[in-house]
Amino acid sequence: MIETLKALGEPNRFQIVELLRDGPRPVGEMVDRLHLRQPQVSKHLRVLSDAGLVDVRVDAQRRIYTLRPAPLQELEVWVERYRRLWETNFLRLDALLNDLQTKELKGKKRARTKRPVRGKGDHR
Amino acid sequence: MTTPGNLKLTTRGDREIVIIRAFDAPRKLVFDAFTKPELVKQWLLGPDGWSMPICEIDLKVGGKYRYVWRRDKDGTEMGMGGVYREIVAPERIVATEKFDQSWYPGEAVGTSVLAERGGKTTLTQTILYETREARDGVLKSGMEKGVVANYDRLAKLLEKA
Numbered sequence: 001m002i003e004t005l006k007a008l009g010e011p012n013r014f015q016i017v018e019l020l021r022d023g024p025r026p027v028g029e030m031v032d033r034l035h036l037r038q039p040q041v042s043k044h045l046r047v048l049s050d051a052g053l054v055d056v057r058v059d060a061q062r063r064i065y066t067l068r069p070a071p072l073q074e075l076e077v078w079v080e081r082y083r084r085l086w087e088t089n090f091l092r093l094d095a096l097l098n099d100l101q102t103k104e105l106k107g108k109k110r111a112r113t114k115r116p117v118r119g120k121g122d123h124r
Numbered sequence: 125m126t127t128p129g130n131l132k133l134t135t136r137g138d139r140e141i142v143i144i145r146a147f148d149a150p151r152k153l154v155f156d157a158f159t160k161p162e163l164v165k166q167w168l169l170g171p172d173g174w175s176m177p178i179c180e181i182d183l184k185v186g187g188k189y190r191y192v193w194r195r196d197k198d199g200t201e202m203g204m205g206g207v208y209r210e211i212v213a214p215e216r217i218v219a220t221e222k223f224d225q226s227w228y229p230g231e232a233v234g235t236s237v238l239a240e241r242g243g244k245t246t247l248t249q250t251i252l253y254e255t256r257e258a259r260d261g262v263l264k265s266g267m268e269k270g271v272v273a274n275y276d277r278l279a280k281l282l283e284k285a
Contacts, residue, residue, distance in 0.1 A: 005138070006138075008138075009137075009138030079133060079135075082133060082141070083131060083133045085170060085171070086131060086133070086143055086145070087131050088170065088171060088172075089167055089168055089169065089170065090131060090145050090147075090167075092166065092167035092169065093147065093154075093157055093167040094147065094148070095167075096157060096163065096166050096167050097147055097148070097149035097153055097154065097157060098148075098149075100149070100153055100156075100157075100163075101149055101153065104153075
């Protein structure tokens with residue numbers, strides 16, 4: 001997964017993965033879309049391929065790249081666990097905030113009913 | 125506006141994690157829940173079975189905070205702390221963070237921003253690691269221990285057996 005993150009951590013490679021999400025594409029098309037030179041795109045594709053993020057097939061003169069979903073799914077599982085931990089914390093926080101608001105509301109009501117009592121001078 | 129209860133988690137660039145979550149409460153109250161020890165101790169606990177025996181907060185710029193968690197069944201403890209860099213009550217907190225048994229170099233910086241609308245509050249929490257290597261290192265240590273979900277500020281230590 002570190003390989004996946006390293007590969008995705010470079011903005012141009014991230015863009016390539018974004019492009020491939022819509023479906024397989026030949027290298028030439030990615031060169032046009034990314035405004036990069038062909039050798040740069042090829043270099044990035046090699047890194048993505050080494051990280052297992054893309055597959056390539058040759059169709060006549062064209063090299064066509066496809067996204068491989070497995071590493072991205074692994075990343076998703078990892079993010080999901082992180083998310084779940086915070087969700088556990090935040091569900092507890094929801095309950096706490098609810099308690100605090102209920103208490104605040106009761107406190108205000110009590111203050112309202114107490115005021116005339118205090119006025120009579122027998123509160124202290 | 126995010127719907128209360130709906131947590132969004134994303135990474136930004138190669139050094140940050142961003143968490144967005146809305147709460148059905150005014151901002152002042154959420155700010156209190158993040159900064160008053162007696163309240164923090166009630167929710168910032170990670171998985172069930174852990175408590176927070178130490179929660180010290182010196183809420184001023186340059187002030188320190190310290191958290192220690194304990195797993196009740198076997199007494200395993202872990203701690204973290206840091207220094208407040210910015211405090212704008214009740215809307216913004218920036219603080220450094222470092223775990224006692226840190227598995228990554230340098231400190232991380234956490235920024236929490238609270239925005240209120242219609243009595244509901246949206247929290248945007250960003251954790252910025254010093255280097256990409258730090259974030260990757262955190263991941264690596266987690267992988268070695270067989271823990272997949274290991275670069276979070278709590279999960280890492282909380283889930284360490």
